Amino acid sequence: MSTAHAPQQNARAGEPVDRDTHFAIERFLIREARLLDQERLHEWLALLTPDIRYRLPVQEIRYRKDQKPIGSATGTNIYDDDYRLLEMRVRRMDTGLVWFEDPKSTARRLITNIDAEWSAREDEVDVYSTFLVYRNRRQRDEAWLVGCREDRLRLTGAGWRLAERTILLDQRVVLDKNLHVFI
Template identity: 45%
Template sequence: MNANAQAEFAIAGEQIVDQDTAHRIEQFLFREARLLDSERWEQWLELMTPDIHYWMPAIENRRRADRLGAYAPGRGAYFDDNHFDLERRIARFMQPSAWAEDPPTRHVHVISNVEAQHSDTNGEFVVYSVFVNYRSRGEADNDLLLGRREDVLREVEGKLRIARRKIVITQSLLMSKNINTFF
């Protein structure tokens, strides 16, 4: 896609990334999903910056007019993690006493609708995507979690790293027995 065609899709104020950068970002997100699906959590954690903010606000069913502050910090969250919190969650998954993961949950993460733009900060990108997380555990426990992500990816020593992640699921009520997953 040439620059004129890219500009056609941009919303006022957005600077869409070039095709090579978009491909690089997509491949980064696909690799991340593969690491999660294969329970390579320590390698997944290496994809985060030390100042990561990993946030999944709770969903509130509200009238459209009342929704403006629905995802504001302080309204409750399933996850509101920094790097240390993510380290602790991973350490917990790896413990023999983690009964919620014995037998382990099988995951399939599908990432799609990736859209990337330049951030106001040099070396950072704002990336939007949608995900499907299909989880299967035991013989009959199956969960389907769907949502959107808003990421800030940062160049660190020539490699992309996740500096911010906001996860918004579509379900207002989680029917899963647990939420022992990363998105």
């Protein structure tokens, strides 16, 4: 394999990012949340890399001695999407035929506790954040989703882009009627 196209290995892997990089990452996540809150889904898609992996594993109840990573069992994801599937979900919203979104629900995403460190690849960072997503539809139909996200952001010629996201919900049983919302 030619090393001309291989990503550079990062000697700083695991170290916290510098202040300017952290600020840029924070701005990226805040903008992403705003685009999703405003349902500017095509603009949100532009923030993703073509090789993105976007997944929400099922929280498995385990004893403390079982140290397997969450989502490591086969078939334990609520969703495990690539760019094509995410784009299809956005296009589906464009049709106006998503019954759960008519009338439209409103959502607000709060992103906090952002921590970032350099990844093994020179052009990537690993980002940890916590979130609270509130969604309301009609008078009494509301949902609260709380958890953390483990992201990988990649620096491209167009700026930071989301290359990977793993969403971990704190709820053991999700009582929401659907998980159509992007987190």
